[in-house]
Amino acid sequence: MLTYTLRRLLMLIPVLLGMALIVFFIIHAIPGDPAQIILGQQATEENVEALNEQLGLNEPLYVQFFSYLGNILTGDLGESFQTNNAISEEVWPFLAATIELSFVAMLIAIVIGVNAGIISAWFQNSWFDYSAMLLALIGVSIPIFWLGLMEQWAFSVELNWLPSSGRENVRDPVEPITHLFLIDTLIQGRLDQFVDVVRHLILPSVALATIPMAIIARITRSSMLEVMKSDYIRTARAKGMRMFGVVYKHSLKNAVIPVLTIIGLQTGLLLGGAILTETIFSWPGIGRYIYGAIDARDYPVIQSGVLIVATMFIFINLIVDLLYAAVDPRIKYH
Amino acid sequence: MTSILQVKGLKTTFFTDEGNIPAVDDIDFHLDEGEILGIVGESGCGKSVTSLSIMGLVPNPPGKITDGSITFQEEDLTKASEKRMREIRGNEISMIFQEPMTSLNPLFTIGNQLIEAVKLHEKVSKQKALHRVIEMLKVVGLPRAEEMVNEYPHQLSGGMRQRVMIAMAFICNPKILIADEPTTALDVTIQAQILHQMKELNRKRNTAVMLITHDLGVVAEVCTRVIVMYCGQIIEQADVNTIFQSPKHPYTIGLLQSVPDIREKRSRLFSIKGNVPKPGSIQKGCRFAGRCEQAHDRCFAEDPPLYKGDGQGHQVRCFLHESIEEAHHVEDTITSP
Structure with missing residues (x-):
């Protein structure tokens, strides 16, 4: 290892x-x-x-x-044409906003997607299976910008439950330390602000989670179905194991590799900055930062932005590769 | 000898889009304490479905036990709850499968999988369980047991994996072991070792073994009694000597003739003509009639019952042997040994 x-x-x-x-x-x-x-x-x-x-x-x-x-x-990414500030210093707040949003979105996508896939496979052809897979189909097909607008209309305008845009309450801004607001508010012990940050995160992260969630659910289901037919699953049952253990221990670990691949790719995509979602929800993330730079032909910023996004993509893939080896002892690097 | 398992009128049907397939059709047999019972037949004759029915592991859907009873120590397993079945599986009745290469989970260590088998049925500490696992691995002839518990299945050979499977099956001291073609995927020298191992454990621990195989050589080597199955039915059963010395059913005779004999000079190996019919495709008459050289009109019209054969407990499902006991039905006697 x-x-x-x-x-x-x-x-x-x-x-x-x-x-x-x-x-x-x-x-x-x-x-x-x-x-x-x-x-x-x-x-x-x-x-x-x-x-x-x-x-x-x-x-x-x-x-x-x-x-x-x-x-x-040496960490010198040049200076922005627009602001004349060092990009290496300027970019972090935007990056942090994207990382926070992507993290929460992937968390939602993984927890719901993986479990929906598992239960669908476990009770194949049940009403749960049919409705989960129908929802997944809708999830991958739905245009994100439309879903975002509908969320805002329903939960912000009509019901007035959640804020429609931004990262924080502008009248009571978070004092940035790491720029990851969930962490900053907790460090400062500002629970009221923490709740406010969470409320701001819900709508954009749900919109962003839809597609990965749907893809993860479908991949998990098909991978689990494949594994659950195998001989060692029959062995586990013949030992007298409960179905829950058979599914969540013996099957899931074997089924998880294709799921990890998809999670890695989707996380990479989200970290690249979901420009549509960030625009609709006025989320000050890396996607909007690069988009603004393209608008202003701010070449150093574009160059650095692309570099950062690509680097993150590579590192996510590295993590996925290392996880493969952690899951499957047969994987060896040749 | 008292029988530990009684199967009566067992029917297991698969409900598929192409119709209902009775994979096991009204079979009766019993398994005595400490004996080794061989179940022989070609692929698709219902051997494996019989064993899965006993374990309560018939894939459902599409399969289901539709009739009959499986009595294990005065308890009908067909009526037992899933929770009760889990207590029985691996603890009182355990099973070894055909493919040692794929029957162990590739992502967990040997130790982990064996400890799990212990801990599912007994409240013991992990340390104690590990101790027992190592002991058991040594019993089945795996010398490096201490290291092996930390290894993964892909690091072992096929024969070693099948020994691990045997260790897993025996670790809770079951009363019955069902071995579904345990040596088919192994080469001949390893086969002999594995069979020897099973026989040894059968003798020492008095575990009754149901050995499912299509290999008559294996049967001759280890079994005390034999059941021959064809197309979901039992067509002949007897003790092992009777089966080999005076087989009665034309199918059994054919099976025995198709075993090559090194002492005989034959240019061509004997084979039973035709193919095994699909279960459920024959509605009426003897299922073997279409391939039988001695078949007559009655064979196609009526279902032959089981008739008494030569020796004790010898039964054969063929009209040719009606005369032996003058059409004496033995269907009732088979269930009360």
């Missing part, structure tokens, strides 16, 4: 390098002179040239790439 982990970590180096390379070249393939864009249409030739020199844009591409690589390795 330890050697597997070490090897898997070593494998990260080429993957991360490749990713940095791709991000770098995509940005450089965009037509137009960055210095010209920074300085605007009225800039003189000399000014543009001077800025190019200052930014190192006259150097050959490979030199630029290595200095870029050196910068990201």
Whole structure:
């Protein structure tokens, strides 16, 4: 397990390098002179040239790439054109907002999705199975923006139960420490604020959880059905085990690998920033941060945003790979 | 000898889209304390469904016990609750399956799976259970027991896994062991060892064994009594010597003839012509009639009952043997041994 982990970590180096390379070249393939864009249409030739020199844009591409690589390795992601702030400092609150939202959404999706899948498989062809799978079908088909708007209409406008947008009560903002508000409010012992943050989280996280939940439920069901036909399940029953133990111990562990794969992919997608959901619920997340940067042609921000999202995706996959090996002793890295 | 298990008029039917299939159709037999009973027949004759019916593990849906009784120590298992069945499974009646490669859960250690078997039926500490597991693994001839409890099934060979299965089956000292083709997937030398192991445990612990197999060699080696099944019915039963020396049913005779004999020079192995009919496809008459060279009109028209054969307890379902006891019905006597 330890050697597997070490090897898997070593494998990260080429993957991360490749990713940095791709991000770098995509940005450089965009037509137009960055210095010209920074300085605007009225800039003189000399000014543009001077800025190019200052930014190192006259150097050959490979030199630029290595200095870029050196910068990201030291945590320097450059500065935003719009705000002139260091991106590495500016990005965290947005990232934290997305991480918090994705975490809660995935928690809902996993708890409900996995259990719905298990019970559907256990009582195959029952009314529960049929209704759960119908709901799952609706879940994957429903347009997220529509669901979000309907949630707001029903629970905020009509029933007035939950806030319709934002992360916190703007009249009583959370004092940020980690920028993960669930943690910050607990550290400060502000239970009233904690409840308020939770209330803000409910609608967007439910909207965001719908698709992953539906996919997880379907995958869990089919994987469980496959496993429950196997010989070792019959052995477990012949031992005199209760169905609950047979299902939740012997079957689930064997059925979980495809489910883990899907959970990993879906988490990666959510962390990429669900722009639609974040926009509808005015959630100040990474998706909206990058979207704003694209709108303003803020290249350093776009580049860093893509880099961060891709890195998170890679690390989620790493975690999933390590979980595979933790679940199944037969998985060895060759 | 007292019988520990009595099966009377057992009928297990599978309700499928293509109609109802009676996989086991009205069978009667008994299992005596400490004996090894062989159940022989081709694939699909209802051997495995019989054993699953006894365990209460017939996949439902589509299968269901539709008639008859299974009496284990004066208790009808067909009427027992699921909770009661769980107490019996693995504790009083345990089972070994055909495929040792897939019968153990690949994601749990051998120790974990065996300890679980103990703890399901007895209130003991994990330490005590582990101690018993190691002991039992040694009993079934696995020398590295202490290390093996921390290993996973994929680290063991087929023969070792089947020994682990035997250890699991015997760990709660069951009264009955049902072994469903336990040696079919193993190579011949390992087969002999596994059979020897089972026979040894049968003798030492006085556990009655129901050995399901299609291998007559295995039957000759370990069984005391034999039941021959065909198409969901028992067609002949007798003690092992009678079956091998004077088989009565044309199907049994055919089965015995199709075993190759090293002393005989035969260019072609004998085989029973035709195929096993699908259960439920024959509504009337003897189920073997279509493949039987001695079949006559009556065989196609009437269901043959079980007639008395030569030896004690010998029964055969064939009109040819009606004359032996002058059409004396023995259906009633079989159930009260």
